[in-house]
Amino acid sequence: MQSSDQEVLQRASDWLQQGYRAHLFTVIQTWGSAPRLPGAILVVREDGHLVGSVSGGCIEDDLADKAKHQQLPEQASIMEYGVNQAEAQRFGIPCGGQIKIFSEPLTHESQLVPMLESLAQRRLLKRSVHLPSGEVRHAYVLPEGQPRLESEWFHSYFGPQWRLLIIGANQLGSVLAAMAQALDFYVMICDPREEMRAEWHVEGADWLPGMPDDVVLEIVPDPHTAIVAVTHDPKLDDMALLEALKSNAFYIGALGAVKNQEKRKQRLRSFDLSEQEVNRLHGPVGLRIGSRTPAEIAVSILAELIQERSQVQQAGLSQAATTRAVA
The missing domain is CATH 3.40.50.720 (NAD(P)-binding Rossmann-like Domain)
Known part of the structure; x- marks a missing residue:
């Protein structure tokens, strides 16, 4: 049985091979009672189809709606939800929680190959994205913790399934x-x-x-x-x-x-x-x-x-x- 990350990434790879564009979203950090942990991923196709999860559902609906109306960022960027009580209630984030999400456009299945290989080989992969340029670097590492922002770089990890x-x-x-x-x-x-x-x-x-x-x-x-x-x-x-x-x-x-x-x-x-x-x-x-x-x-x-x-x-x-x- 594949891990949830493998299922999400493989489905996204299939979409890209079929000629669709998509966006990869990764939870960077949460505050309060946000329902998903840092590292949770979601892929949204340009027509609103989605796989994975970054919240209880309302944020996914908003991202899908933005995708259908071509309102998602064209470059790697950071998105925040639930920054005030009104937004927290609107997006179904309990107790005034907040979620910071990394957004990255996907245009070709080759972008996902290193992550899928690391999961298949049970090796921990560090994936680093440079926000200003979109440059991506990969390296196999020992455990380093959760996804994080470090200056102009966003680091996320894909590794062995339990x-x-x-x-x-x-x-x-x-x-x-x-x-x-x-x-x-x-x-x-x-x-x-x-x-x-x-x-x-x-x-x-x-x-x-x-x-x-x-x-x-x-x-x-x-x-x-x-x-x-x-x-x-x-x-x-x-x-x-x-x-x-x-x-x-x-x-x-x-x-x-x-x-x-x-x-x-x-x-x-x-x-x-x-x-x-x-x-x-x-x-x-x-x-x-x-x-x-x-x-x-x-x-x-x-x-x-x-x-x-x-x-x-x-x-x-x-x-x-x-x-x-x-x-």
């Missing part, structure tokens, strides 16, 4: 896989049991054959990867967790009651894992919300994933800000 590897194709695994895709995770599923493979019917998830520990090594977990074991079979879960806990995955969880989790941690300690590595395991997996059914447990797992992902993003922003300050 991934979720599920060990176990049972009912919980199925519900978790379906829900996670709605949250923009690229979902992978692993279960060596043939009877489970035969009954797997979740579209969009990538089935990875083989033993779970081998699969964990094959996907090379990075800081954008989460791994959750839900088979309830130590022979499958434990070996996968053994490799996962030594990886760079940002989240590792396993299904099971508190007593079973303690037994699992004792088994893991008998291998070459440090106490710090063992303590990375989230178990029982998910937030404590009183969940019992597979759907409720899936919600609790994804809630914890979102929480951990936000912390990872915030830590990256803090580190990037420190690095820039030192520089």
Whole structure:
């Protein structure tokens, strides 16, 4: 399954190949209760068709209307919405929020190729646009934070999609896989049991054959990867967790009651894992919300994933800000 950014950029590329012109909009900064975060993108075609989102809908409608009447900027520029209470109410921005958006005209599909390639290759791309001239520069970088204005340059980033590897194709695994895709995770599923493979019917998830520990090594977990074991079979879960806990995955969880989790941690300690590595395991997996059914447990797992992902993003922003300050 493609990430939301990939879907937006690929659709825009298709339009440009068909001879349409369009504009790419990127959220630079928000204040108050603006509904989208910095980095959110929207592409509006010259006839008002659009894909993506930068707000709850009203700003998109305004940009589409401007496109149909040829009122969008002809050069790279900055647009602001909700600068006062009246405009905030007009554009549906709650609590007087404000949004600053970068606008850039698109005339050829080649403008989007570097971003699509970076997403496909799971590499973080820094895209810098010079406002006075429209010059564009690309560079592969380490995490630097959110999109930002720096003198006459606008920097935005396109990078790895968040991934979720599920060990176990049972009912919980199925519900978790379906829900996670709605949250923009690229979902992978692993279960060596043939009877489970035969009954797997979740579209969009990538089935990875083989033993779970081998699969964990094959996907090379990075800081954008989460791994959750839900088979309830130590022979499958434990070996996968053994490799996962030594990886760079940002989240590792396993299904099971508190007593079973303690037994699992004792088994893991008998291998070459440090106490710090063992303590990375989230178990029982998910937030404590009183969940019992597979759907409720899936919600609790994804809630914890979102929480951990936000912390990872915030830590990256803090580190990037420190690095820039030192520089």
